Structures are given as C-alpha cells and as structure tokens.
Amino acid sequence: MAQTTSSQNQAKQQAAEAAIEFIQPGMIVGVGTGSTVNYFIDALANIKQEIEGAVSSSEESTERLKAHGIPVYDLNGAGALQVYVDGADEITPQLHMIKGGGAALTREKIVAAVAETFICIADESKQVDVLGNFPLPVEVIPMARSYVAREIVKLGGDPVYREGVVTDNGNVILDVYNLHIEKPIELEYKLNQITGVVTNGLFAARGADIALISNGTTLKTLHKDSK
Ligand SMILES: O=C(CO)[C@H](O)[C@H](O)COP(=O)(O)O
Numbered sequence: 001m002a003q004t005t006s007s008q009n010q011a012k013q014q015a016a017e018a019a020i021e022f023i024q025p026g027m028i029v030g031v032g033t034g035s036t037v038n039y040f041i042d043a044l045a046n047i048k049q050e051i052e053g054a055v056s057s058s059e060e061s062t063e064r065l066k067a068h069g070i071p072v073y074d075l076n077g078a079g080a081l082q083v084y085v086d087g088a089d090e091i092t093p094q095l096h097m098i099k100g101g102g103a104a105l106t107r108e109k110i111v112a113a114v115a116e117t118f119i120c121i122a123d124e125s126k127q128v129d130v131l132g133n134f135p136l137p138v139e140v141i142p143m144a145r146s147y148v149a150r151e152i153v154k155l156g157g158d159p160v161y162r163e164g165v166v167t168d169n170g171n172v173i174l175d176v177y178n179l180h181i182e183k184p185i186e187l188e189y190k191l192n193q194i195t196g197v198v199t200n201g202l203f204a205a206r207g208a209d210i211a212l213i214s215n216g217t218t219l220k221t222l223h224k225d226s227k
Pocket residue numbers: 032033034035036037086087088089098099100101102103104105108
C-alpha cells in the first residue's frame with residue numbers, strides 16, 4: 001500500500017471537511033470507512049446538534065461516530081438516505097472506483113445503494129485513468145475461497161488471500177492483482193456472478209455522483225457525466 005505523508009493527510013482532511021457543505025439539518029448521513037472518512041466523522045461532530053445521526057458502513061466507523069456522541073442508526077430503520085460520504089482507493093474521471101482497502105466494501109456498497117447522492121472524498125493520489133493498479137478486493141464466503149480464486153484466475157486476475165483479515169460480516173478478502181480494468185461495470189457484474197462472492201470492490205454500476213479531490217491546498221469538485 002502507498003505510504004501516507006503529512007501532505008496526503010492534509011489533502012484527505014480538506015476533501016473530508018468540504019463534504020460538510022452537503023449536509024443539511026435533520027439528515028441521517030451515510031458514512032463510509034477509512035482514514036479520509038475519519039476526518040469527515042471528526043468534522044461531522046462539529047455539527048452533530050444539527051443532524052439526526054448517521055448510518056455506518058463498518059464497526060470501525062460506528063465506534064468513532066459513537067465516541068463523538070453521534071447517534072448511529074440501523075440502515076433498516078433509517079429509510080431513504082440523501083447523502084453517503086466515503087473514500088476510495090482509486091477513482092476515474094467517470095467516478096468509477098475501487099474500494100475495500102479497509103475490507104468494508106460490502107456494507108459500503110449497501111449504504112451507497114440506498115443513498116441518493118454518493119460523495120467521494122479523496123486525496124489526489126487516488127485519481128487514475130484506468131482502474132486496477134490498486135489490487136481489487138473481493139469479499140468471499142470462507143468455504144468458497146479456493147474455488148473463487150480459481151474462477152478469478154480464469155478472468156485474468158491474480159488473487160491473493162488477505163491473511164488475518166475477517167470482515168465485519170465474518171468473511172474473507174481476496175485482493176486481485178494485475179487487472180487493467182477497461183470495462184469496470186462488466187467486470188463488477190462478472191465477479192459478482194461467481195458463487196461464493198459476496199461482493200467486489202468495483203463501484204462502477206453505482207459509482208460516485210460527486211468527487212471532492214484535494215492536493216492539500218486546492219480542492220477540485222467533479223460531477224458524474226461532466227466532461
Ligand atoms: O474502501 C474503503 C474501506 O473499505 C476506503 O474508502 C478506502 O480504502 C480509502 O481509504 P483511505 O481513506 O484510508 O485512503
């Protein structure tokens with residue numbers, strides 16, 4: 001994984017704090033997972049009296065939200081969500097992403113599916129033209145691990161078992177190396193068709209709607225479908 005520098009942290013913080021502009025009074029906010037989202041949670045704490053609460057995509061984020069005194073709701077009881085804020089491991093100009101570096105991809109994909117608007121917050125190192133340099137995480141039911149790995153090899157990837165990691169859902173992660181993903185929506189569907197795959201870290205069929213990208217001093221806002 002890439003090394004994190006202090007200027008990269010500054011960029012993550014700037015992108016995260018910019019997302020606060022999209023939060024309206026009374027909202028239940030969809031919250032992702034990761035170091036960039038941690039800055040967002042900290043910023044959300046400053047306006048916690050104005051929001052109703054959050055729906056979280058991981059135990060890690062739930063813990064941080066609760067430590068700040070932000071109420072965390074079960075997604076099933078929260079109804080529709082207007083906004084979901086999350087980071088990315090890679091993001092393209094079309095706002096397709098690879099996510100799941102933190103192993104939270106399945107819950108992230110579920111909360112993202114519910115939300116009207118997905119806001120991706122990222123430092124500029126996450127921007128790519130073609131996805132696949134970052135190994136693609138795939139969450140797998142443990143007993144299917146070897147079978148799924150063999151099927152992924154047939155699709156041209158090199159799967160590596162992320163040893164010692166168990167997801168919040170009790171599953172395992174295969175990180176798929178050496179993919180050059182020209183057709184992310186197609187690959188997202190194909191991988192999800194393998195029996196034993198819970199989901200994969202391609203967020204292309206439902207990508208981000210808005211991306212807030214920072215280099216630490218300048219913030220760029222990208223919209224889906226804008227040229
Ligand atoms: O998908 C994720 C976790 O599963 C994260 O959003 C992704 O890994 C980016 O993390 P960070 O903000 O720490 O760079």
